[in-house]
Amino acid sequence: MSRWQPNPRGRLREAALELYGEHGFDQTTVAQIAERADLTERTFYRHFTDKREVVFSGEVHRVLVRTIADAPASMTPIQAVTEALSAAGAVLGERRDMTRRRQAVIAANPALRQHEQIKYATLAADLADALRGRGVEPSSARLAAEAGVAVFRTAFERWIGEDEERDFDQLVRDTLDELAAVISR
Numbered sequence: 001m002s003r004w005q006p007n008p009r010g011r012l013r014e015a016a017l018e019l020y021g022e023h024g025f026d027q028t029t030v031a032q033i034a035e036r037a038d039l040t041e042r043t044f045y046r047h048f049t050d051k052r053e054v055v056f057s058g059e060v061h062r063v064l065v066r067t068i069a070d071a072p073a074s075m076t077p078i079q080a081v082t083e084a085l086s087a088a089g090a091v092l093g094e095r096r097d098m099t100r101r102r103q104a105v106i107a108a109n110p111a112l113r114q115h116e117q118i119k120y121a122t123l124a125a126d127l128a129d130a131l132r133g134r135g136v137e138p139s140s141a142r143l144a145a146e147a148g149v150a151v152f153r154t155a156f157e158r159w160i161g162e163d164e165e166r167d168f169d170q171l172v173r174d175t176l177d178e179l180a181a182v183i184s185r
Helices: 008-023 030-036 041-047 053-057 059-070 079-094 095-105 112-133 138-159 168-184
Strands: none
Touching: 008 041, 008 053, 008 095, 030 041, 030 053, 041 138, 053 095, 053 112, 059 079, 059 112, 079 095, 079 112, 079 138, 079 168, 095 112, 112 138, 138 168
16 A cells, blocks of 8 residues: 555545446445555545445535525525536536446446435435525425425436536526426416
8 A cells, every 4th residue: 555645535436436337336345445545444434434425425415505505695595596506516517427437336226226315305405404594484495495406306317418518507507497498388
């Protein structure tokens, strides 16, 4: 093992995704991930609670919630949600290839797919909490949050498509336009 290399969290995530792709999620051990990243298991556990958490690190979730909480008071709930989706796009845009590999791992594992659904439900609840913290009435906060998650999921599924070249922010805007068209019918 080498003395010190930067970005142990990123190296662990990259090693895990490589191994999950090669051997499958269930067949990959924390020891293999740490070895591939040229780190120790102890270092792995400093950064992640378990090997599933490598797939669901929560950075985009935190950006979405923080952006809503920090949005100017003059923004409507849906404007705050839209601003948050744009901020999430900035994070995602830096790692499109890695995100595609991550989604392939999730798609290949039923337990990870189920966990992803739980993460989306948690995200909707946290977005609604952030909106309520801005003084939005509870049912309006929940509706805006759920709409935001639906827009995020739709834009995200399109964005990771092999032939998709639009950036995430453009896909969010297109999806919001589609939602507005559906509502106005």
